[in-house]
Amino acid sequence: xxxxxxxxxxxxxxxxxxxxxxxxxxxxxxxxxxxxxxxxxxxxxxxxxxxxxxxxxxxxxxxxxxxxxxxxxxxxxxxxxxxxxxxxxxxxxxxxxxxxxxxxxxxxxxxxxxxxxxxxxxxxxxxxxxxxxxxxxxxxxxxxxxxxxxxxxxxxxxxxxxxxxxxxxxxxxxxxxxxxxxxxxxxxxxxxxxxxxxxxxxxxxxxxxxxxxxxxxxxxxxxxxxxxxxxxxxxxxxxxxxxxxxxxxxxxxxxxxxxxxxxxxxxxxxxxxxxxxxxxxxxxxxxxxxxxxxxxxxxxxxxxxxxxxxxxxxxxxxxxxxxxxxxxxxxxxxxxxxxx
Numbered sequence: 185x186x187x188x189x190x191x192x193x194x195x196x197x198x199x200x201x202x203x204x205x206x207x208x209x210x211x212x213x214x215x216x217x218x219x220x221x222x223x224x225x226x227x228x229x230x231x232x233x234x235x236x237x238x239x240x241x242x243x244x245x246x247x248x249x250x251x252x253x254x255x256x257x258x259x260x261x262x263x264x265x266x267x268x269x270x271x272x273x274x275x276x277x278x279x280x281x282x283x284x285x286x287x288x289x290x291x292x293x294x295x296x297x298x299x300x301x302x303x304x305x306x307x308x309x310x311x312x313x314x315x316x317x318x319x320x321x322x323x324x325x326x327x328x329x330x331x332x333x334x335x336x337x338x339x340x341x342x343x344x345x346x347x348x349x350x351x352x353x354x355x356x357x358x359x360x361x362x363x364x365x366x367x368x369x370x371x372x373x374x375x376x377x378x379x380x381x382x383x384x385x386x387x388x389x390x391x392x393x394x395x396x397x398x399x400x401x402x403x404x405x406x407x408x409x410x411x412x413x414x415x416x417x418x419x420x421x422x423x424x425x426x427x428x429x430x431x432x433x434x435x436x437x438x439x440x441x442x443x444x445x446x447x448x449x450x451x452x453x454x455x456x457x458x459x460x461x462x463x464x465x466x467x468x469x470x471x472x473x474x475x476x477x478x479x480x481x482x483x484x485x486x487x488x489x490x491x492x493x494x495x496x497x498x499x500x501x502x503x504x505x506x507x508x509x510x511x512x513x514x515x516x517x518x519x520x521x522x523x524x
Contacts, residue, residue: 186251186283190349190421195394197226200238201214202206203387211238213264214251215257223249223257227522231407231492233272234265241387243307243428243465244482245277247284255287262288262295266489273297277304277466280481288485297487300497304484309462312454325475331447334439346448350420354395355403359389361401362415366431388417388429395419406445414441416449423460425453443471450475 185192201210208228225247226237236245249257273292278284278301279457292299295457312318325331328523338344349355361418363379370377378384395401402422406414414432427449432441446464453459464472466482 185248187199187279187281188422189242189244189424190395190400190419190426191238191244191518192248192514193395193400193421196242196391196399199387200241200392200396205382207383208237209374212237213261214370215253215260218299220327222253222261223247225261227256229270233274234270235274236384239274239276243277243426243463244279245275246279246282246306247287251283253291254270258284258287259291259294261423262291262297263462266297271489272493275483275485275487276434278340278483280483281421285483290474292401292487295322297489298491299485299487304443304482305466306468306479307466308468309478309480310450310462310475310476311452311458312462318454321477322451325447325450325454328447330440331444334441334444336407338436338439338444343410346404346445346452347407348404348449350396350399350402352393352401354402355392355396356389358403358405358412358415359385359392361412362417362431365412365433369431369434372434380489382386388472389448404449405446406441406448408436408438414445418449420459423458425449425456425459425462426505427462427464430489435488446471446475 197210197212200208209230211227211229213225213227214374216219221308227234228237228239229235234244240246247254247261260481262273277286278288289301290298310320310321335344346352349358363385366379367377372511379388385435392401395461400419402418402420404416404418412433413436414430416430418428420426427446430442431443444509450462454460462475463480464476466496488497
């Protein structure tokens with residue numbers, strides 16, 4: 185791949201299947217030239233619809249092949265989907281900088297699918313750069329007034345430590361406290377954590393177990409007197425350190441422990457020659473902007489064989505865009521939906 189991601193790994197797809205196997209029906213399409221595997225895409229199907237298998241768990245999803253073979257492989261996939269009478273295809277979290285994007289547009293049109301493409305997310309990132317740039321980033325991070333103030337306050341009456349555990353024996357004991365803190369934090373803000381659902385907890389456990397064998401899983405914690413108060417379930421893979429699912433204890437909220445933990449990850453990454461990017465993932469949380477030096481865009485692409493279904497999707501998307509452009513309309517819409 186042009187940009188390798190842990191989300192494209194066999195371990196990721198396998199963990200999704202083990203956790204969500206009762207809900208998903210995998211369709212793995214493989215492209216061969218003679219005896220050589222040259223392309224693969226992991227999809228899931230329900231009735232006459234197809235999606236990326238990992239769409240609800242992975243920040244990036246894509247067709248896997250050498251870039252020069254991408255159009256050929258994508259075209260073969262869409263032909264296969266058409267033959268299987270798949271009338272709707274939804275491709276979420278597709279990196280906008282992937283060579284798949286142009287290939288998908290052409291291949292879908294050739295297979296008589298109508299396409300709606302829209303911006304998905306802007307993922308904040310820190311590109312660490314040269315030795316000098318890393319030193320400057322580290323200095324800027326450690327110099328943040330809020331960070332220094334909170335760390336001093338915590339260190340007055342307690343022993344403060346940061347850990348980045350990569351071995352399963354170290355990660356496994358921390359998973360329960362991480363899940364409980366995530367659920368509690370969401371309840372405090374009137375939301376439901378995805379860790380409320382057993383499938384998500386099973387997925388994260390299976391994924392950590394699988395990825396830790398290759399040293400790709402990394403569970404970061406900020407601890408006060410050996411008790412974790414902030415967590416990040418993340419990954420180190422192919423030069424990228426991923427801020428995937430963080431949370432913190434609401435008891436220590438006034439110390440901004442999540443912010444402190446992310447600052448330590450940035451500091452540690454700056455000192456690690458094998459880390460080139462700290463990827464802050466999906467979501468436009470304001471705190472990410474305080475660290476980010478660049479962004480990476482994802483796309484949400486949907487395809488229909490019936491023009492009426494395509495038109496309905498287009499109208500719905502534009503109606504939603506108009507609602508979001510007006511805070512009053514958006515708030516009214518959200519209240520109405522919530523009441524229903």
